[in-house]
Amino acid sequence: MKKTKKSLLTLLVLMLSGSVMIAQQQRIEFTEFDLTNGLHVILHEDHSTPIVSVSVMYHVGSKNEQPNRTGFAHFFEHLMFEGTKNIPRGEYAKFVEKAGGTLNANTSVDRTYYYEVLPSNQLEMGLWLESERMLHARVDSIGIATQKKVVIEEKKQSYDNRPYGSILIEVMKRAFKKHPYRWTTIGDPDHIRAAKDEEFQHFYDQFYVPNNAVLVIAGDIEIENARHLVEKYFGDIPSGKEEIFRPTVVEPPLNGEIRDTIFDNIQLPLVLHAYRTPAMGTEDFYALDMLSTLLSDGHSSRLYKALVDEQQIAMQVGSFPLPFRDPSVSITLALPNMGKDVAELEQAMIDEIEKVKNNLIDEREFQKLQNKFENDFINSNTRISTRANNLARYYTYFGNTNLINTELEKYMAVTREDIKRVAQKYFTKDNRVVLYYLPKSQRN
Structure with a gap:
């Protein structure tokens, strides 16, 4: 029984918190630069193991949503794995898995993060995958309908039907009345159900653009080669055409x-x-x-x-x-x-x-x-x-x-x-x- 109780609290902590422990084992050397389309690039070279991490962080989270359309950022965490113009539906993850790598994504109130960890000789494939996602993500009625069911079911399993699962929802809607932190990343299933395909397309066009993202390549790389590959796969992606929505609400005491x-x-x-x-x-x-x-x-x-x-x-x-x-x-x-x-x-x-x-x-x-x-x-x-x-x-x-x-x-x-x-x-x-x-x- 005692072990069960400890596990319960551990689960609560994992549900509610993200670690703020940032590593400092030794000085982390990196190179950073901007492409002409606004994409910020960070390269970190480390040859200790023959792997490479390719990741893109988009500066969009649940706080960038509208009050009547919450849950969009988390929805796109799922939708962006549907496939692209050049990657068949359901095949995105298979490219990484067949190469012996792993991939995942996560969403917070402030940002959305996608990454692959691959053998270092698969760097170019990782960059192609992320560039495809940035330029040609499949935002269509089939994928939208599929992922609507997925995220609504996730809300039921992870929040509605889990003991204490509503804690963050109940806390934030009382702690905040004006700031968008008053809703959580999972959003409201009714908002997702009601949203039209063109609303999701607009969200993608506004936020999933190079001038709202940072690309990080870390691991067993050569800096100049990595820079060349970044230019090859991301240099021609156009900047977003509209102003990126940033909430400026200041919550009163x-x-x-x-x-x-x-x-x-x-x-x-x-x-x-x-x-x-x-x-x-x-x-x-x-x-x-x-x-x-x-x-x-x-x-x-x-x-x-x-x-x-x-x-x-x-x-x-x-x-x-x-x-x-x-x-x-x-x-x-x-x-x-x-x-x-x-x-x-x-x-x-x-x-x-x-x-x-x-x-x-x-x-x-x-x-x-x-x-x-x-x-x-x-x-x-x-x-x-x-x-x-x-x-x-x-x-x-x-x-x-x-x-x-x-x-x-x-x-x-x-x-x-x-x-x-x-x-x-x-x-x-x-x-x-x-x-x-x-x-x-x-x-x-």
Whole structure:
């Protein structure tokens, strides 16, 4: 039973969070340039293994959608595998798999990412595949109808029918009223059903263009040869003809606690606090990230020691900021032990946060925290595919690819006083959404 409970919390964390650990094993050397059509290109040469990662990050996520047509970015994550003008329907993935490679894609609120990892002698094929997707993706009635069914079913399986699957949906629609973060990447199935083929075509024409993308090639390559191949396959793709929609909405302060109860198909209750927080890349974000690690990372963390080990009021705890490009939320949650009251558990969570707000963490604990972040950075960027992702993300989000070499310094610049200050500033009653998840059997 204990293993099942741990697995449950692990699943929740994977559903709600993306890692912000960016590797810093050694200085990552790269070359970057722009094509005349606006495509930004980053090349990273590493001959340690005979593989190459070919990836394209498009600067479009769910926040670029319209309120009555949510889920488009995630829809295209699927549709872009349908095939192209020169690749038969259903054959796209087979090119990679037959060459001994892997491929995938993922969507967030801020960007969409496609990649292949291939034997390095298949670099040219990878570039051809991605250029085909950028220029000739099959956006037609057959593919659209097929993928409508797929994404609607995914919503049912991953959100509607999964215990606690609605957490992010329920949190974000309460934490945000104006900003497009108020909906999640999965979107509304009714919007997908109602959308016409020409709406999907317009979305593709607006966002899946070279001047809204970064191409990263990382691994066993020769820089000049890679540059030549990029020009060959991407140089003639025309720039997008219309202005790319970038939301500029500034969400007003929460100005008061929002509290609600969700009755779900679950057996174990859950208590959740979501605090409104600044955007990733800001000084306060780095301090809040370290604060979340202090609170819940591992058995020696503040919340785990107090709530699980000492008070035995919780079976598991978690705390993590959502690393979004605009101001976001930081989530803290706990699963109560059998027979423990959720209100009592919530107060215990608040008490531990108050300790951080009222007292500096001691030097030994702070040093341990710094060591963990440094160690994670050193050890987490060993894979070529991860480096490619990070290079693309730093450029897309910040226009500064070299943050892959320097962001660790921003974490190391955080002080004990900073951690106390951000706890006082953001982890307040008037700045949080509180949700109790209870079994449907407890509904009056």
